[in-house]
C-alpha cells in the first residue's frame with residue numbers, strides 16, 4: 001500500500017526511537033554501540049523458541065488440559081448473544097458445520113474486531129456496525145523456498161524496498177533457529193508478499209508463485225534460481241490491521257460501545273485493531289485475566305512496548321499523528 005494511504009502511526013510504532021542518523025551509524029559505525037541498545041529496531045540478538053513461538057502455546061494448552069480446563073479448538077465464533085449490559089453466550093461453528101452454544105460469566109475475545117462487532121445479537125448500534133465495516137485488514141502470503149546450501153546471509157530477515165520486485169520481506173528461517181529447518185545442509189527462505197485476499201497475488205497458482213519467488217531472489221542477487229530444490233505457499237488472511245483513513249475514530253466508536261458490556265473484553269492484535277507484536281498481545285491477555293480476578297486494568301492503556309501506563313499516553317486515541325485521507329484509489333493498489 002502506498003504511504004499516502006497509511007497512517008504515520010504505522011511507522012511510529014515500529015521504528016520508535018530510530019532516526020536516520022542512528023540507522024546510518026548502526027550500519028557503518030563500530031558494532032555494539034551501547035547507545036543504540038535501546039532502539040528495538042536495531043536489536044540483533046534475542047531469545048527464540050527452538051521450533052518457533054507455537055511451542056509456548058502448545059505447552060500452555062497442555063498445562064491447561066492437565067488442570068482440567070476444556071479447550072474447544074477449531075470452532076469459529078459466529079454469534080455473540082447479549083443483553084444491554086452483558087454478554088450471555090456465544091454460538092460457534094465447527095469444521096463440519098455443527099453449531100454449539102456456550103454460556104459464560106465472562107468473555108474475552110481476540111477475533112478480529114470487525115468480525116466481533118458484527119457478530120453481536122442483538123446487533124450493536126448502527127454507528128458501531130458502520131465503524132466495524134470500515135476497518136480494513138491486509139492479507140499476506142509466504143512462498144517458502146528450500147535451497148540446497150546454507151550461509152546465504154547472516155540476517156534472520158531482510159526488508160526489501162526494491163520496486164522492481166513484489167516481495168516485501170525475506171525470512172531466513174535457519175537464522176531464527178536451526179531446528180526450524182530439518183535438513184542441516186539446506187536453507188529455507190520465506191518470501192513474504194503483502195496482498196489482499198482475492199487480488200492478483202493471492203489468487204496466483206502456487207507453482208506460479210514459486211517461480212515468481214525464485215526469479216525475484218535471483219534478481220536480488222541472493223541465489224541462482226536453479227538452486228531451489230522445493231517450495232510451498234502459505235496464505236494467511238487478516239495478517240495486519242490496516243491503519244487507514246479514520247481508523248482511530250472508528251476504533252474509538254467501537255471501544256465506547258463495547259465498554260458498556262461489563263463482562264466482555266477484547267484483546268490482542270486484530271482483537272483491538274492495533275499493530276501489536278506478540279508481547280503486546282500477550283500483555284493485554286494477561287491483564288484481561290487479572291481483570292477477571294477483580295483488577296481494573298484498561299487494556300487500551302497497554303502501549304506498544306507492552307507496558308501498562310495508568311497515566312500518560314494512551315496509544316489508541318488522539319495520537320495526534322496524521323492519518324491519510326480517503327482517495328479514489330483506496331485499497332485498489334497491489335504491491
Ligand SMILES: Cc1cc2nc3c(=O)[nH]c(=O)nc-3n(C[C@H](O)[C@H](O)[C@H](O)COP(=O)(O)OP(=O)(O)OC[C@H]3O[C@@H](n4cnc5c(N)ncnc54)[C@H](O)[C@@H]3O)c2cc1C
Nearest residue numbers: 075076077110111112239267268269270276277278279281
Ligand atoms: C508475518 C507476520 C510476522 C510477525 N512477526 C512477529 C515477530 O517477529 N515478533 C512478534 O512479536 N510478533 C510478530 N507478529 C505479530 C504476532 O503474530 C501477533 O502480534 C500475535 O500473533 C497476535 O496474537 P493474537 O492472539 O492477538 O492473535 P492471533 O495470534 O492472530 O490469534 C487470534 C486467533 O483467533 C482465531 N480466530 C479468528 N476469528 C475467530 C472466530 N470468529 N472464532 C474463533 N477464533 C477466531 C484465529 O484463527 C487465531 O488463531 C507477526 C505477525 C505477522 C502477520
